[in-house]
Amino acid sequence: MKRVSELAQIKGQNEKSDLQLVEEVRNGLRASYSELVRRHQKGLLRLSMRFVKDLDIAQDVVQESFIKAFEKLNSFEGRSSFKSWLYQITVNTARNKLRENRHDYSDIADIQLGVDAVAEKSLVHKAVGEILNAEVEKLPFKQKTALVLRVYEDMSFAEIAEVMQCPYDTAKANYRHALLKLKEVFEMRAELKSWSHEIGGFFTELNSKYAEAE
Amino acid sequence: MKTNQGMNERLKENQNPSWPEKPSEPHLKEALEEALLEKQLKQSENIELPMDEAFFDRLHDQIMAEVEKTEIKPTTRWSKTREFLERAVTHYRPSHYPRAAKSVKLALTGVVLTLGLGLELASFSIMSSTQKLQQQKQAELVQLEKQAQLVAEQALEKPEEWVEMAVQGSNAQDFYADVLAEKLTSEQLKDLKL
Numbered sequence: 001m002k003r004v005s006e007l008a009q010i011k012g013q014n015e016k017s018d019l020q021l022v023e024e025v026r027n028g029l030r031a032s033y034s035e036l037v038r039r040h041q042k043g044l045l046r047l048s049m050r051f052v053k054d055l056d057i058a059q060d061v062v063q064e065s066f067i068k069a070f071e072k073l074n075s076f077e078g079r080s081s082f083k084s085w086l087y088q089i090t091v092n093t094a095r096n097k098l099r100e101n102r103h104d105y106s107d108i109a110d111i112q113l114g115v116d117a118v119a120e121k122s123l124v125h126k127a128v129g130e131i132l133n134a135e136v137e138k139l140p141f142k143q144k145t146a147l148v149l150r151v152y153e154d155m156s157f158a159e160i161a162e163v164m165q166c167p168y169d170t171a172k173a174n175y176r177h178a179l180l181k182l183k184e185v186f187e188m189r190a191e192l193k194s195w196s197h198e199i200g201g202f203f204t205e206l207n208s209k210y211a212e213a214e
Numbered sequence: 215m216k217t218n219q220g221m222n223e224r225l226k227e228n229q230n231p232s233w234p235e236k237p238s239e240p241h242l243k244e245a246l247e248e249a250l251l252e253k254q255l256k257q258s259e260n261i262e263l264p265m266d267e268a269f270f271d272r273l274h275d276q277i278m279a280e281v282e283k284t285e286i287k288p289t290t291r292w293s294k295t296r297e298f299l300e301r302a303v304t305h306y307r308p309s310h311y312p313r314a315a316k317s318v319k320l321a322l323t324g325v326v327l328t329l330g331l332g333l334e335l336a337s338f339s340i341m342s343s344t345q346k347l348q349q350q351k352q353a354e355l356v357q358l359e360k361q362a363q364l365v366a367e368q369a370l371e372k373p374e375e376w377v378e379m380a381v382q383g384s385n386a387q388d389f390y391a392d393v394l395a396e397k398l399t400s401e402q403l404k405d406l407k408l
Contacts, residue, residue: 017306037277042263049261059273066277074289075297091288111307129258151255158305179248186251 018082026073037066040083043153044090050148051094052101061097065090080162087153087163091145135185139178142166146174 024032048058068089077087145164149155161171369376
């Protein structure tokens with residue numbers, strides 16, 4: 001057991017940072033780019049899938065993004081992390097792909113969900129999730145990007161700002177607007193009544209506890 | 215996937231929320247609602263990625279095969295400008311700037327109309343001036359022909375007078391007139407008299 005942890009430690013020490021690998025690639029060592037691809041391909045594929053919703057197209061987006069990144073490697077100044085830079089390229093590539101294939105997608109607003117008759121709690125939650133996803137798809141691209149990066153990629157606003165190439169406050173504002181829109185939907189849609197009640201009860205309980213503490 | 219730096223930044227953000235130290239009820243409610251929404255969004259995640267390593271190995275190989283054919287572009291003094299323009303093109307969506315899009319459309323229409331009208335006016339003025347020039351030239355030609363005819367008639371009627379007139383009318387610079395006068399005064403004048 002001790003031996004395994006020692007090996008892991010040695011491996012961790014030997015593991016090069018993204019910036020070191022980038023420098024090696026710039027100096028002509030293409031094999032280092034292979035390591036960068038291995039490190040980031042899963043994350044990029046997940047991110048692309050969130051925008052294009054199709055595995056084949058997402059693979060194209062990832063491939064295109066890595067090639068673009070390789071071509072532009074000299075223009076990467078290292079002000080942001082390599083990952084942020086790569087995500088930035090991927091978001092832009094996915095956006096272009098969406099524009100190219102815009103007519104291929106069905107209108108999300110047409111999706112109808114019949115949850116009125118569903119009593120089961122788990123099913124309600126599932127329906128809520130579906131509605132949420134549909135509403136996320138309807139968000140403007142910048143708001144959606146901020147939401148996706150914050151919620152699913154667990155990024156800080158500073159990192160989101162780097163990826164979106166905008167000021168910190170703009171990234172934050174985009175995220176806030178996205179959340180506000182989703183909240184509005186929750187307040188408006190009757191299907192979410194049961195879930196809202198659940199939240200309502202939770203809030204009442206919390207508010208009373210807060211009042212007691214005061 | 216998450217970098218340590220990013221995680222630290224996010225922790226800091228959570229420790230220093232945007233609401234005051236003693237949160238009011240609406241602030242607290244808002245924060246909780248947001249947290250619940252985030253949680254719900256995470257739970258409702260419907261992205262299914264392939265889990266087998268073989269898939270990612272294939273993707274990696276495909277990417278690297280393409281990378282092998284690609285070269286890193288050298289940076290030039292225009293690289294940054296080009297990137298900026300590319301970014302502007304990527305991010306620009308007329309629907310996000312309806313006023314700007316409307317003004318651009320109006321401006322473009324104005325430019326096209328002005329250019330069209332200007333071109334038409336210019337072509338019209340060029341055509342009319344060309345026609346005028348042609349008419350002038352024709353009139354001059356007709357006049358010259360008439361004059362030539364008149365002179366020829368006079369010369370045929372009274373060749374001596376005409377020769378004298380031609381000689382008198384010539385000046386020192388008129389080489390042809392001199393030559394003509396010289397020749398006519400000697401031998402040909404006798405012929406003409408005949």
